[in-house]
Amino acid sequence: MAHAEETVHVNVLPPDHVKIRKLWMTALILLVITVIEFIVAFTISHEYKDLRVWIFITMTIVKAAYIVGEFMHLRYEVKVLIWSILIPMIFVVWMLVAFLYEGMAISAVR
Structure with a gap:
């Protein structure tokens, strides 16, 4: 009786490369949010100060939630x-x- 060989490729990269890729992706996401904050800071005029403040508060909460989820591993709980x-x-x-x-x-x- 011949046995069929089953190959399962879950991850082709070593575990260290997967972790490094995850860290770079996290840094990229935080960079994008920060760039959006800078765009808001320099494009919204002083007439709409309240709108700018609320956008900053919202984006700060989003960044904080993402950081807590990733670095404190709360996302996986x-x-x-x-x-x-x-x-x-x-x-x-x-x-x-x-x-x-x-x-x-x-x-x-x-």
Whole structure:
């Protein structure tokens, strides 16, 4: 009886090359986001200052989430762990925004 040879090629590159390629891809993604931030900084006029600030805040959150997902390996964790970190952070951000608006309102009354 002849046995058929099965060849499975999962990865043709050595593991080190795969890791290096992943790091370069991560650096490229972060570079693209940073370039977009620079374009926004130098093309949006001062008349639209609020829009520019919100774009920067959004892009900073995107970069932070990507960095946490990649370098802290949160992307590869179970979903329950991810939500147990995200939900308290959402409430902390909401609390900070609420305190900021409340403080501005108290300051305006005085």
